[in-house]
Amino acid sequence: MILPIVAYGDPVLKKTAEEIDSDYPGLDKLIQDMYETMYSSKGVGLAAPQIGKSIRLFVIDASPFEDEYPELRDWKRTFINPRILEEDGEEWNFNEGCLSIPGIREDVERKPELILEYEDENFELHEEKFEGIIARVIQHEYDHLEGVLFTDRLSPLKKRLLKGKLNDISKGIVDVNYKMKFPKR
Numbered sequence: 001m002i003l004p005i006v007a008y009g010d011p012v013l014k015k016t017a018e019e020i021d022s023d024y025p026g027l028d029k030l031i032q033d034m035y036e037t038m039y040s041s042k043g044v045g046l047a048a049p050q051i052g053k054s055i056r057l058f059v060i061d062a063s064p065f066e067d068e069y070p071e072l073r074d075w076k077r078t079f080i081n082p083r084i085l086e087e088d089g090e091e092w093n094f095n096e097g098c099l100s101i102p103g104i105r106e107d108v109e110r111k112p113e114l115i116l117e118y119e120d121e122n123f124e125l126h127e128e129k130f131e132g133i134i135a136r137v138i139q140h141e142y143d144h145l146e147g148v149l150f151t152d153r154l155s156p157l158k159k160r161l162l163k164g165k166l167n168d169i170s171k172g173i174v175d176v177n178y179k180m181k182f183p184k185r
Contacts, residue, residue, distance in 0.1 A: 001033045001036065002033070002036055002037050002040045002178075002179060003033055003034070003037045003051045003052075003179070004051070004052075004082065004102055004108065004179040004181040005037070005041060005046075005050055005099045005108050005178060005179065005180045005181070006029075006049070006050055006051060006052050006100055006180075006181050007053065007100055007101075007102075007170060007172070007174075007180050007181060007182045007183060008100055008101045008149070008151075008166050008169045008170050009166070009167075009169070009170025009182075009183040009184060010100075010170075010181070010183040011050050011146070011183075012051070012052055012053075012054050013049055013100060013147065013149060013171045014149075015049065015054045015147050015148045016054075016145070016146055016147050017048065017054045017055050017056045017057075017144075017145040017146075017147075018054060018055055018056065019055075019056050019081045020055045020056060020057065020080065020081065021123070022047070022123045027112050027121075028121070029058070030048075030053070030057075031078055032049070032061065032120055033051075033059070034046050034051065034057075034059045035059055038059060038099075039052060039061070039183055040179075041179075042064075042097050042177055042178075044060065044061065044062055044065070044137055045058060045060040045061075045065055045121060045122075045137050045138075045140060045141040046058060046059055046099065046141070047141045047144030047145060048100060048132035048144075048145075049145065050100050050144060053117065055078070056080065056081045056082065056145050057078075057080050057081075057145075058078075058079050058082070058141035058142070058144065058145065059076075059077070059078050059079070060075075060076070060077050060079070060134075060137055060138065060163065061075070061076040061139060062075040062076075062134055062137060063075060063076070064094070065133055067111065068125065069132070069133055070071065072133070072134065072141075075134065077120070077150050078121040078123065079082075079118045079119075079120075079121055079138070079141070080114075080118060080119040080120065080123065081118060081119050082116055082118035082138075082142055083116070083117045083118070084114055084115070084116055084119065084139075084142060085114075085115040085116065085117055085127070086114065086115040087110075087113065087114045087139075088111055088112075088113045088114070089111045089112040089113045090111075091109040091110060091111055091112075091155070092110070092112055092113070093107040093108065094107065094108060094110070094133075094136055095107050095108075096108045096136075096140060096150045096179070097150075098104040098140070098149065098150055098151075099116065099151065099178070100145070100149070101150070101151060101166070101169060102169065102174050102175075102176045102180075103165070103169070103174055103176075104151070104165060104166070104169075106150065106151070106154055106162075107148050107155050108154070109138075109153070110135070110136050110139050110140075111135070112131060112132060112135060112136075113130070113131045114129070114130055114135045114138065115128070115130075116128055116129075116130060116138060116142075123167055133148060139168055148181055151166065153180055169182075170182060170184045171184045172184070172185040
């Protein structure tokens with residue numbers, strides 16, 4: 001089932017998400033719905049807060065980057081209760097966007113390497129190092145679980161310049177071709 005994406009301004013996007021366990025009701029269906037929602041909105045990642053659930057879960061399918069990064073062909077993962085253990089390297093800029101903030105893309109600095117501890121959909125524990133573009137996608141989705149949006153990482157000037165557009169998004173004054181839920185509508 002395709003779920004509506006929660007728009008900028010909804011309080012769920014600013015909360016720190018809660019850990020879950022294997023008894024979480026309807027988890028398999030939720031994960032399936034998250035992938036379906038992400039694909040229908042042409043996203044690369046989707047965090048549970050973006051569909052209104054303040055839980056520590058995100059999904060990624062990085063295959064849209066495979067033309068530029070062939071190693072990401074068929075790169076699809078589910079991350080439950082992730083924790084960034086370490087971030088390393090010299091920060092680099094990359095133009096990011098977000099399904100919850102349609103129509104806005106900005107350069108964001110992030111470190112190029114991270115070590116992540118997480119559970120997969122079978123609640124098997126993993127500790128893994130990620131680098132480059134996939135590290136960036138993970139960091140972006142992880143931020144959602146911490147109540148941080150990519151716009152929070154912009155300079156104060158850039159934030160002021162975007163304030164009107166962000167306010168319009170929260171009111172539903174935005175052209176978007178996927179289901180959304182707007183907080184001020």
